[in-house]
Amino acid sequence: MIIEKIIFENYRQYKNVEIPLSSKKLNLFIGKMGVGKTNLLNAINWCLYYNEPYLSRKEEDIQLPIMNLKTIADAEKGEIKDVKVEIWVKINGEQPLIFTRKASFIIAGENNHPTPYRSPEFKVRSTDDRGNTEIYEGEDAEHYVERFVPTGIKEFFFFDGERLDKYFKESTRENIRHSIFQISQTSLLNSISENLNKIKQDFRKEAGKRSPNIDCIRTQLETIEKNQLDAKRRIDECKRQIKIANDNIQEYEEKLSGVPKVDDIKSKITELEIKLNDKELIYESKITEKRDLLYENGIILLNYPAIEKVIQIIAEKRKKGEIPPTGDLKLLQKILDDYTCSICGSKFSSGSSQEKSVKKLMDGIDLSSEIGHELMRIESPLTIYQNIAKKFNENIRKISQDIESYKKDLDEITKNIGDLKSKIIGFNDEKISNWAKQKKSFEDVRDRNNQNLGVQEENLKTLKKDYERLNEELADELKRESKLKTIKKKIDFIETTVNVAESIKNKIMEQIRKKISEETKKKFFELHWKKESFNEVCIDEDYDISITNSMGFPCLGSISGGEREILALSFTMSLHRISGFDAPILIDRPLTMVSGESIDYVCEAFLNIAKEKQLILFLTPNEYKGISQILNSKTCHMFELKMTKDEKELVVIEV
Amino acid sequence: MSKGSISEHILKTIQQSTNDKVISDFIIELIYEEANHIEHWRFKSSYNTLIEKYSELWSQKK
Amino acid sequence: MSKPPEKIYIAKTDKEKYEKLEKEGFFEDRNHKDQFLVAMGFGVKNKVHRSFKERHEFFWRKDLGIEGETLISAVGIYFAYDVDILTDMSKVYGIAEEYAHAGIDLLYNKMESQQVGTFWKQFEKDIHEIYRSLNLPK
Numbered sequence: 141m142i143i144e145k146i147i148f149e150n151y152r153q154y155k156n157v158e159i160p161l162s163s164k165k166l167n168l169f170i171g172k173m174g175v176g177k178t179n180l181l182n183a184i185n186w187c188l189y190y191n192e193p194y195l196s197r198k199e200e201d202i203q204l205p206i207m208n209l210k211t212i213a214d215a216e217k218g219e220i221k222d223v224k225v226e227i228w229v230k231i232n233g234e235q236p237l238i239f240t241r242k243a244s245f246i247i248a249g250e251n252n253h254p255t256p257y258r259s260p261e262f263k264v265r266s267t268d269d270r271g272n273t274e275i276y277e278g279e280d281a282e283h284y285v286e287r288f289v290p291t292g293i294k295e296f297f298f299f300d301g302e303r304l305d306k307y308f309k310e311s312t313r314e315n316i317r318h319s320i321f322q323i324s325q326t327s328l329l330n331s332i333s334e335n336l337n338k339i340k341q342d343f344r345k346e347a348g349k350r351s352p353n354i355d356c357i358r359t360q361l362e363t364i365e366k367n368q369l370d371a372k373r374r375i376d377e378c379k380r381q382i383k384i385a386n387d388n389i390q391e392y393e394e395k396l397s398g399v400p401k402v403d404d405i406k407s408k409i410t411e412l413e414i415k416l417n418d419k420e421l422i423y424e425s426k427i428t429e430k431r432d433l434l435y436e437n438g439i440i441l442l443n444y445p446a447i448e449k450v451i452q453i454i455a456e457k458r459k460k461g462e463i464p465p466t467g468d469l470k471l472l473q474k475i476l477d478d479y480t481c482s483i484c485g486s487k488f489s490s491g492s493s494q495e496k497s498v499k500k501l502m503d504g505i506d507l508s509s510e511i512g513h514e515l516m517r518i519e520s521p522l523t524i525y526q527n528i529a530k531k532f533n534e535n536i537r538k539i540s541q542d543i544e545s546y547k548k549d550l551d552e553i554t555k556n557i558g559d560l561k562s563k564i565i566g567f568n569d570e571k572i573s574n575w576a577k578q579k580k581s582f583e584d585v586r587d588r589n590n591q592n593l594g595v596q597e598e599n600l601k602t603l604k605k606d607y608e609r610l611n612e613e614l615a616d617e618l619k620r621e622s623k624l625k626t627i628k629k630k631i632d633f634i635e636t637t638v639n640v641a642e643s644i645k646n647k648i649m650e651q652i653r654k655k656i657s658e659e660t661k662k663k664f665f666e667l668h669w670k671k672e673s674f675n676e677v678c679i680d681e682d683y684d685i686s687i688t689n690s691m692g693f694p695c696l697g698s699i700s701g702g703e704r705e706i707l708a709l710s711f712t713m714s715l716h717r718i719s720g721f722d723a724p725i726l727i728d729r730p731l732t733m734v735s736g737e738s739i740d741y742v743c744e745a746f747l748n749i750a751k752e753k754q755l756i757l758f759l760t761p762n763e764y765k766g767i768s769q770i771l772n773s774k775t776c777h778m779f780e781l782k783m784t785k786d787e788k789e790l791v792v793i794e795v
Numbered sequence: 796m797s798k799g800s801i802s803e804h805i806l807k808t809i810q811q812s813t814n815d816k817v818i819s820d821f822i823i824e825l826i827y828e829e830a831n832h833i834e835h836w837r838f839k840s841s842y843n844t845l846i847e848k849y850s851e852l853w854s855q856k857k
Numbered sequence: 858m859s860k861p862p863e864k865i866y867i868a869k870t871d872k873e874k875y876e877k878l879e880k881e882g883f884f885e886d887r888n889h890k891d892q893f894l895v896a897m898g899f900g901v902k903n904k905v906h907r908s909f910k911e912r913h914e915f916f917w918r919k920d921l922g923i924e925g926e927t928l929i930s931a932v933g934i935y936f937a938y939d940v941d942i943l944t945d946m947s948k949v950y951g952i953a954e955e956y957a958h959a960g961i962d963l964l965y966n967k968m969e970s971q972q973v974g975t976f977w978k979q980f981e982k983d984i985h986e987i988y989r990s991l992n993l994p995k
Contacts (some may be wrong), residue, residue: 267937521924
C-alpha cells in the first residue's frame with residue numbers, strides 16, 4: 141500500500157500543491173523549521189481522521205486558520221473558499237483509492253476571517269478494473285480509512301522524531317498491549333463480550349420485573365459487577381504504576397551503578413567532620429594545657445638558681461638551729477635600749493649583769509626572728525617549687541604524648557575525610573543525590589502500589605466469591621420460576637459465549653504477542669549495526685519490551701537515541717507485517733534524538749526499510765547536511781520545501 | 796486485516812477454541828456484525844435476533 | 858623589717874614590650890604577675906639585672922600570692938647572697954624589678970625574630986635544656 145500523491149488546496153501553507161511520491165525509493169522532504177514540514181503530517185491526519193495532532197504552539201496559540209493566508213488575503217468578502225486535502229493511495233498495484241476531505245469556508249467578518257460554511261465532507265473514491273468508480277461517504281468512507289490505517293494504530297505509522305525517541309523511554313506496556321489489541325482484531329471480541337454482558341443485564345432486569353427476589357439478586361449482582369470492574373481498573377492502575385516505578389527504578393539504578401553512593405559518603409564525611417571538630421577542640425585544649433605547664437614550670441625553672449640557693453640557705457640555718465628563731469632580736473634590742481625588761485618590767489642599768497645577759501643572748505642569735513619567720517614562711521612554697529621542677533619532665537612528656545596521640549587521630553580523620561571526598565570528586569553530587577532520592581521515591585510508589593494491589597486482589601477474590609454465590613442463587617430462582625425458563629436459557633447461553641470469547645481473545649493476543657516479539661527481534665538485529673552488543677529483544681507476557689546487552693543485563697533505559705529509533709522502527713515494522721496493514725511510515729525529524737556515529741547507521745537502516753515499505757521522512761537543512769553522503773538524490777526521491785517571499789505560501793521543488 | 800474484513804486466523808481460532816459449534820458460529824456471526832459497524836452502533840436489535848436463534852439451537856443440543 | 862611595697866613596677870619603657878608580647882601571643886591570656894615572673898626569670902637565668910628610673914605600675918603585690926612573694930624573696934636573697942636583705946623588702950622587690958627589666962629585653966628580642974609558634978617551640982627547648990642542666994634527682 142503506497143501513497144501515490146497528495147494534493148493540497150488552500151491547506152495552511154500548501155495553497156495549490158501536488159506532491160508525487162515514490163514507491164521504490166525513500167521520500168525525503170527538506171525544509172527549514174517553521175516552513176511547513178510538520179503540516180504535511182497534519183494534512184494527512186486531517187484528511188483521514190479530521191484532526192491535526194502536530195500543530196506548532198504558535199499555530200495553536202494564535203489559532204491560525206486552516207485556510208491558506210494568501211487565499212484569505214486574495215478573497216473577496218462573502219466569497220466561499222474550500223480547503224481540501226486529497227490522498228491517492230494504491231493498494232497492491234490496483235486502481236488508486238482516493239481519500240478526499242474538503243471543508244468550505246465563507247470569508248466574512250471584519251478581518252475577512254474564514255468561517256465554516258458547510259460541514260466538512262469526507263469521501264473515498266474507488267475505481268475498479270473496468271473503470272467503474274464508486275464513491276463512499278460517511279460511515280462507509282470511514283471504513284476505508286480503517287482498512288488503510290486504523291485510527292487505533294495510526295501512531296505506529298505517522299510519527300514525529302521526538303515521539304519515536306520517547307516510545308520506549310516511557311512505560312510501553314500499555315502502548316504495546318494496545319497496538320496488539322488493535323491489530324489482532326481482538327477489539328472485536330472485546331466489543332462482543334461487552335455487548336453480550338449488557339444484553340445479559342437487560343434479561344436480568346426483565347426477570348427482575350417478574351420476581352422481586354430475582355430483582356434484588358440482580359441489583360446486587362450489578363453492584364458486584366461494577367465493583368469488580370472498579371477493582372480490576374484499580375489493579376491495572378496499580379500494575380501500571382508499579383511498572384512505571386520499576387522502569388524508573390531500573391533507569392536510576394543504571395545511572396547510579398557507575399557512581400559512588402554520594403548520600404552515604406556525604407553522611408560519613410559529616411560524621412567524621414563532627415568527630416574532627418571535637419578532637420580538634422580537645423587537641424587545642426591540650427596544646428593550651430602544655431603551654432600553661434611550660435609557662436608555670438618555666439617560671440620555676442628560670443628562677444630555679446634562686447630557689448635552690450634559698451632552700452640551701454634555709455637548710456643550713458636549720459642545721460645551725462637558727463631556724464626556727466630562738467629569740468626575738470628586736471625585743472632584746474628594745475630591752476637594752478629601754479634598760480627595762482619587757483617581760484617583768486624590772487629596770488637595770490648600763491654595765492649591769494642584766495645588761496650583759498641581754499647582750500649575751502643577743503650575740504647568740506644570728507638571725508632576726510623576722511627574717512627567720514620569713515624564711516620559714518617561704519620554705520614550704522620553695523619545696524613545692526622544687527618538687528614541681530623535679531616532676532617537670534614526667535609531666536611534660538605525658539602531655540606531649542597525649543598531644544601526639546590526638547594529632548595522629550586528627551591526621552587519620554583528615555585523611556579519611558580526604559579519601560571519602562576524593563571518591564565523589566568530579567561527580568555532580570547534587571545530581572547523584574537527586575537520582576538516589578528519585579529512586580527512593582519511585583521505590584515508595586512501587587511499595588505503596590504493591591500493597592494496594594494486594595488489597596485490591598483480595599477484594600476481587602471476595603467479590604468473585606460473592607458473585608458466584610449470587611449467580612447461583614439467581615440461577616436457582618430462575619429455575620423455580622417456570623415463566624423465566626427462556627430468559628434463563630438465554631442468560632446461560634450468553635455467559636457461556638462470553639467465557640469462550642474471553643479465552644479466544646487471550647489466546648489470539650498471546651499468539652500475536654509472540655509473533656511480534658519474534659519479528660521485532662529479527663528486524664532489530666537485521667537493522668542494527670552492532671549486533672554483538674545485544675543478546676535478546678523480546679516482548680513478554682506482560683507486554684513489556686526488554687532488551688539485554690551482550691552481558692545479559694537489561695539495558696532499555698541506557699541505549700542510545702539511534703538504537704531506540706531502530707528498536708521503535710523494528711517494532712513498527714513487525715506490527716505492520718503481522719497486522720497486514722501495509723500503510724507507509726511517515727516520520728517528522730527522525731534524527732532529533734540521534735547523534736554521533738549512529739546517524740549514519742540509522743540512515744542506512746532507513747534505506748533498508750524503504751526497500752520493503754514506503755518511507756517518508758522530513759528533515760531540516762541542518763539535519764540533512766550531515767547525511768547527504770548517504771541520503772541524496774541518487775538514493776532518495778527528494779523535495780525541497782520553500783516559502784514564497786510573502787511567507788504565505790509553500791513551494792515544493794523536486795530535487 | 797481491516798475492520799471490514801475478518802482475518803482467517805481469528806475465524807480459525809474461534810472454531811478451534813470450542814467444541815460447541817453453535818457457540819462458535821454465534822461468535823463468528825457477531826464478529827462480522829461488529830466488523831461491519833462503527834463503534835457505538837445500535838447493536839441490541841441484531842444481537843437479540845442472533846441470541847434468539849442460537850440460544851434455542853444451543854438449548855436443543857443440550 | 859621594712860614592709861614590702863603595695864605595687865610592683867616595671868620600667869616605663871618596658872610597657873610597650875609587654876603589650877607587644879601580649880598581642881603577639883606569648884603573653885596572651887597571662888596576667889601581669891605571670892608576665893613579670895617570666896621576665897624576672899629570664900633575667901635571673903641570664904644573670905642580668907638593670908636599674909631604671911621612670912616606672913610604671915604593673916600590678917598589685919597582693920596578686921603575687923605566697924608563691925610569687927616566695928620567688929621574689931628567693932631572687933632577692935640570691936642577688937644579695939645574704940638573707941639579711943629580707944629586712945628591706947622594698948630593696949628585695951627593687952631587685953626583682955631590675956631582673957625583670959633586663960629579662961623582658963632578652964625575651965622581647967628573642968620573640969621579635971620569630972613567629973609565636975616557633976618561639977614556643979624554642980621556649981620549650983630552652984626549658985628542657987634548663988631542666989637537664991639542673992640535674993635534678995627524679
